[in-house]
Amino acid sequence: MTYQEKKSIVSLISAILIFGSFCLYMYPQYPEGGLGSAETFRYWGSFVLILTVVSIVAHIIISIIFNIVFRMTTKEKEPKFMDELDKLIDLKANRNSFFVFIIGFLLAMSSLIIYQPSQMMFIILIASGFISDVMGSVTKLYHYRRGV
Incomplete structure (x- = not known):
């Protein structure tokens, strides 16, 4: 397995673990008030902001740990450059990721339209x-597994 494949697997697993553990942490803190209470909005706002910060920090720490472990186990340095294939794969991944988020954003706004x-x-x-x-x-x- 290449460095990029291993990094993608670690990123996938870490995203699932970070999100799952954060949701389990925040679930007991859900306010008991009504659906439109200010406390409910405060809860969801803090959920989004804290999840963003925790996710960024955790991904950075996991990336550093991954690079240390990778270097210790394989005695190789991480690639310092991206060739055309790496750039193309990165662009396709970003495109798909943004597409999913935009669809989700439109669905979220549509949920407000339909009350x-x-x-x-x-x-x-x-x-x-x-x-x-x-x-x-x-x-x-x-x-990285199947090619472009």
């Missing part, structure tokens, strides 16, 4: 962000 609770908008946005992260990692893994 769904505002919580539904937050849930759809959070889920589409998670799915887009997973989609990017899966796309990279797929193209």
Whole structure:
């Protein structure tokens, strides 16, 4: 397996673990008030902001640990350059990831149009962000395995 394939697998697993553990952490903190209470909006706003920060920091730390472990086990350095294939795969992964997020964003805004609770908008946005992260990692893994 190449460095890029291993990195994609680690990114996929870490995204799932980070999102799952954060959701398990935040679930007990859900407010008991009504659907439209200010506390509910505060909860979902903090959920999105904290998840963003935690996800970024955790991905950075996991990337550093992965590079250290990779170097210790294989005695190779990580590739310092991206060739045309790497750039093309990265662009395809970003395209698919952005496409999934934009569809999720449009669905979230559509949920407000059809008079769904505002919580539904937050849930759809959070889920589409998670799915887009997973989609990017899966796309990279797929193209490194099967080619472009």
